[in-house]
Amino acid sequence: MAKITFITQDNIPVTVEGESGSVMALAVDNNIAGIDGDCGGVCSCATCHVHVAKDQFSLVGEASEIEKDMLELDDSTDDYSRLCCQIDITDELDGLVLTVAG
């Protein structure tokens, strides 16, 4: 079980809990504004872009090459960007804070 906080584009923190699956699916199931997950989680649409809190980036780790290629062309990408369809929920992510990309 992991509690994950999403900070939406309106700067509203929303904390939700998940056990398994992807962080994108958790966000969509909880109607987190700005996380659409149109492609269902296969890294095709980039509608689940989040910025990971800088001091927590090691928890989620680096994006794969394919994910980096997707992020490269997103205007709001920074060094701590991830597509959260590619982050699987584990107990280690408890307390993770993700800011929904604008």
Added chain:
Amino acid sequence: MKKHLSPDPFKNTRATSGCAHMDDQNDPVTMILRLKDVRKTAHNWKTFQSGATPGRIVIPSEVKIRDTRQIPFEVDPPLHGSFRALLDPWFKRPLEADYKAKLSTQIKALVENVLKADKVETVAEFSLCLQSHALTLLLNTDGSEADTWIGWGTHVFRSEHDPLDGNKAALLYDYIDAQIKSAAINPRHDLYSVLLAAQVDGKKLTFDEIKGIMILTFAGGRDTVINAVTNTIAYFAENPESLVRLRNEPEIIGRAIEELIRYFAPLTQMGRVATEDTQVCEHAIAADSRVSLCWASANRDESVFESPDEVILDRKLNPHVSFGFSHHNCLGATHARQIMRILIDTLIEKVSSIDILDCEENIETLGEFSRKVGFHRLNVKFNPR
């Protein structure tokens, strides 16, 4: 060769050159074949514009058969974004429970009907019917309108011997004109009425803008959905074990939909017009010349996709571009994905197997390439569970 297969004609040229050239009505096109180049070009709207002469970014070009600009498809940012802000909520309605329930009712009725027949011509008697009835939901218009659209046949701009039939296109334009005028007199709850009441950047939409949005909605989602559905039926006919697998592992259906859409790439390519002298993949592109974003080739790029010519139903990393990429990603993608989801759910529930009786492939000629995009005819027998 198995009939569902869609060979990749771009493989060698993609690897050796990255680009190819084709003529189209004396307005040549440089086809961009690699995934990264396609994505970068799609993203760079300032150098590769969509807001060219109406019809010019479509291949084959529709410049000779229409003057109306399709919106938001043939508009560049920032105005493009204003139109998408208006349209996106409407085109996300397929995610709503009520919409899903109605679409499911339609598709179940259609599948139950074809299960009674000894022979079904999938393109005309299944895919076109499914697409037309589903479109009444997307427009929120009367269900009986589907009969009119089915009567137009499988192509809006094409007749049997003419890939660009102006008379046939006029049928659609005249229909849309009449519908907008009718909705203006008696407002309804459909997309025409919503657009008549809407504003973009503080201004009401003009008649031509509304018409441009409606033409895009009709034309953009017709051949593409028909190809996706027909190819999917052919795939399940020759891979009955896949129906069993999806029945047993419903959690992979979402991935299976993306994979089928990647593999079959229902729209081969879309053009852009260069606004300046530039280059792609070390090929010179002259100002005011056309390039194409070849989605079908990019989806088979072996530098990105493992075993790109195989349908791997649970493919986890699948950055395909069948719905386009960047600003101009497909407005109807949510609707298309919902159609595929409910179609597969229904096939799993009601169909045990599908037999292909005979078929005629639909082959596009694109310069040096010939690409199978679907079928002109696919006669099948649906067998009940």
